[in-house]
Every structure is written in structure tokens, then in C-alpha cells.
Amino acid sequence: MVAAGSYSAAARVLGYTQPAITQQMKALERAVGTPLFTRVGRKMKLTEAGESLARHAESILGSLSAAEAQLKAYTRLRTGRVRVCGFPSANVTLVPEALSGLAKDHPGVQVELLEGEPPESLRRLQRGECDITLAFTYPGLHEEVPEEVAEVRLLEDQLTVLLPTGHPLARRRAVHLADLAEERWIAGCPRCRANLLHECAELGFVPDIRFATDDNLVVQSLVAQGLGVAMMPALVLPSLSLTRVCGRVLEPAARRHIAAYVYRDHLRIPATAVVLDELKRVAANRIGC
Template sequence: MFESRHIKTFHEVVRTGSYSAAARSLGYTQPAITQQMKALERSVGTPLFTRAGRGVRLTEAGEAMARHAGVILDSISAAQQQLNAITRLRSGRVRVCAFPSAGATLIPETLARLAADHPGVRVELLEGEPPESLERLVRGECDITLAFSYPGLNDEVPAEVAEVRLMEDLLTVLLPTGHPLARRRSVRLADLKEERWIAGCLRCRANFLHVCAEEGFAPDIAFTTDDNLVVQSLVAAGVGIAMMPALVLSFLCHGKVTGRAVEPHTRRQVSAYVVREHLRIPATALVLEELKSVVAARVGC
């Protein structure tokens, strides 16, 4: 294994033509140059120089090393520059996997902040629902996962993954504007047991069935779709009602749909997940901080 300092010294010896000239150029003593070249020759396993008067001449192995030394040093320099840019947040790439409603609300605001303050940090957005999105994080397909969980229905988070809690998202019931209960400020879930329902993703559906069971009824689920706009359109058409997180309603609101609080109150926890050791990566830590700032601003509105 070659040491970069030995390659640098070798390159200077070749450029100047002697150990003494390289020593003057680098600010070393000549014995120090000699020791480094001997160490490099031990690593290579063969001599790199032969004496030629007061100077040195390259052996065949030395000539081969000389052809690569400049490229090696250029690569090291380029790597140092890139790493400095990353650590100083002039550049960096962060892959974020988010569920759709977070991708439509929290992510755009976060990207806007980053573009303004850290334009060199690039965020690549992927879409995925939990628990598959958490599995993508563990497999290394993304750096941060935004996911949600419901009380009593939490998945076990792997030990190597850290959870950063962002917000609690209150669930509401969507009713057609002319529905008799739409005039109320809040609706008891038990009062909706005779309704036809529209269910969402598997995790949301599981939570919905759970809370309905606690209220003593099994809902009549007539339709299932992950598309939030389709859900609202079906509700507006009067063919069913639905439970939907408030985060979704902040960017989608059909004119013929009314959202009302549900009693008992039900919330989902929205969190960011990251492999623990990646919390020390500057760009990843920055994106997490910006996400928290965006959530704090929304909650404070």
C-alpha cells in the first residue's frame, strides 16, 4: 500500500533529478528524503532509482511509477477538494424517500430553503410508503426516509436507524358538502358506522379498521385508492366518505368536500429516519435541520 506523502516525495525527486534538490524544494532534510524513498521501494518490492553522478536515474520500475505518480497526486488533490466542498456544505447529495403527502408539502419548502442557502447541496426525491420506504433506507437506496406511523401499529425500527420525530398529523373525516353531519364542527366516528367508506394505503386502512373496531363497528369499505385526489372526488360525488390526514388537506381541497375533526381524535406520527452513523454527514444533517425548521414553521402558523 503506497502512502501519499511517499508518492509526493517520489514525484518531486523525479522532477528535480536528485534527493538533495527534492529536499530543498519540499523543505526536508536529505536523509528524510532517502528514508521515504526506501520505504516506498519496500512497498513496491524493487528499487526505483539508481545513482547517476550527483543525481539519480529511474529504474524500469521507477519509470512505471513515474507514469502514474502525477495521476495519483491529481486524484488525491481532486478528492481533497471534493471532500472539503462536502464538509463545508458547498456540495453534497442527499436521497430522500417520502410518502406522497409529505412529498407535496414538507419537501418543496425544504428544497426551497436549501436552494437559497446551500445551492450546492443536491436532494434527489424518491417516493414510497412505509414500511417499504424504511426497508429502502436499510438497503442503502436512500439517505433519509419520511414515514408515518399510528399509535399501536408501529413497526419495529432497526437498531441502526435513528428516528427524528417531526410532527403529529391529525386525521379528519371527509364528507360531501351537503352531508347532514357536515354542519357540525366535529363528528363522532360511531355516528358514521352506517356510511360507505373509501380506504387508502395498507397502513392507513389498518389503522382505520383498528379505530373503528374500538368504536364497536366494522366499516363498509366500498373503494380503496392511494390517490388523494381520487378520494376527494369520490367523496364529492357522494359515493362514500373517507378519513384523511390534515397534511393532505393542506394542499388538496375539493370544493364539494368538507373536512371535520373526528372524535375520538386520531393522529399519525410523521418522522424522518436515517441510519445513525449518517447523522454525522454534513449534508444529511443539514437536510434534517431544514425539515425540522419547515415543520416548526407550519405548526406555528
């Protein structure tokens, strides 16, 4: 109406009848309690109140257009932010490969990467500090999560033993855990340490744990110096940075289960769903999945 200059011209532009436009404008004037237009010859001119309302209307319509464009970008996967909390070995293996694929196919989706070991990483999900949590469990350990949280299984990760390259058992392709009963041990995170104690107890011995650390690089360094051996998931082996250590498959075979956890309602968010799809794709290409 403001741009058209008259009710009849506005009706032609908008595709309405002139009486319909006239009724709408009269209703608007009744709602605001003051005239918005005055007639000057054959054209309509904004009153001071009308000019003020027009300025606000332009701002509102601009904001609505921007909001609509942003919502379309989210639903069409052009943009979005997803917070992923992963445990260290996942953050150096699964996650970077998944983010590489995501960057190629969905460059507008941004991922904030956090780090945490389970079960604390699962509590971060429940506190709303992340959107997806990657966590691992061992056989016999059931992860307690709320009903509204979905578990997306990714892969089973073979456990190995990390040895100095000069160790007599390093010549073998596989190592029996019982053969390591007299060794000094380097334990990992509390959950990994509990599993080590359980596995050894099943074979009738208590491991001599000399060091405990969450840092895989520190574990590798301690093993390289001959200070002990360590139970290490196969997922970590490709990222070994030292030449004086080697990984050997454990017998009897032992595995940990790796899964992603996300609130079920968030599975409908396109950006979250596509990040999960990339994680599943990467996991499916891993040995032992």
C-alpha cells in the same frame, strides 16, 4: 526532485536537508530495483525507468488531490447525495418545503426522492435503498425497527374527515365519527384502512368501505362525486385540488405520528444530518407539531 533538477535544489524547495533527500531517493531506487536518476554535469536526469515512475506519480498525486478536495466538500456540506423515501402526503407537503430550504443554504446537497408507504418504506431503508425514510404510525401501533435505526419524531398529524361540500355535516367545524356510521367510506392505504376499522370499532360500528386506494387525488375525486366520505390527515388538506370537497376535524380527536428513520451511523454524515434538520424545521412550523 524532477522539477528542481538536483538533490540540493529539491531539499531547498521541500524544506529538508540534502542528505535526507539523497537517502529517500536511494531508498526508492532500492525499492524499485533500478536507478531512477543519472548525473549529467551538475544536474540529475531521469532514466527511462524514472520517467515512467514520474508519469505515474503525477497521476497518483493528482488523484489524491482530487480525492482530498472531494472529501472536504462532503465534510463542509458543499456536496453530497441523500436518498429520501417518503409517503405520498409527506412528499407533497413536508419534503418540497424542506428541499426548498436545503437548496438555498446547501445547494451542493442533492436529494433523490423516492415514494413508499410504511411498512414497505422502512424495509427499503433496511435494504439500503434509501438513506432516510419518512413514515407514519397510529396510536397503539409500534414500529418495529432494528436497534441501529434511529427514530426522529417530526410531528403529530390531526385526522379529519373529507366530505362533499354539499354534505349536511359540512356545515359543522368538527364532526363526530359516530355520526358517520351510516356513510359509505373510501379507505386509503392498508395501514390507514386498519386504523379506520379500529377507530370505528371503538365506537361500535363497522364502516361500509366501498372503495380503497393509495392515491389521495383519487380519494378526493370519489368524495367530490358523492361516492363516500374518507378519513384524511390534516397534512393533506392544504393540497386539496378540488373545490367540491372539504375537510372537518374529527371528534374524538385522532392523530397519526410522523417520524423520520435513519441508521444511527448515518447521523454523522453531514449531508444526511442537514436534510434531517430541514425536515425538522418544516415539521416544527406545522400545526399539530
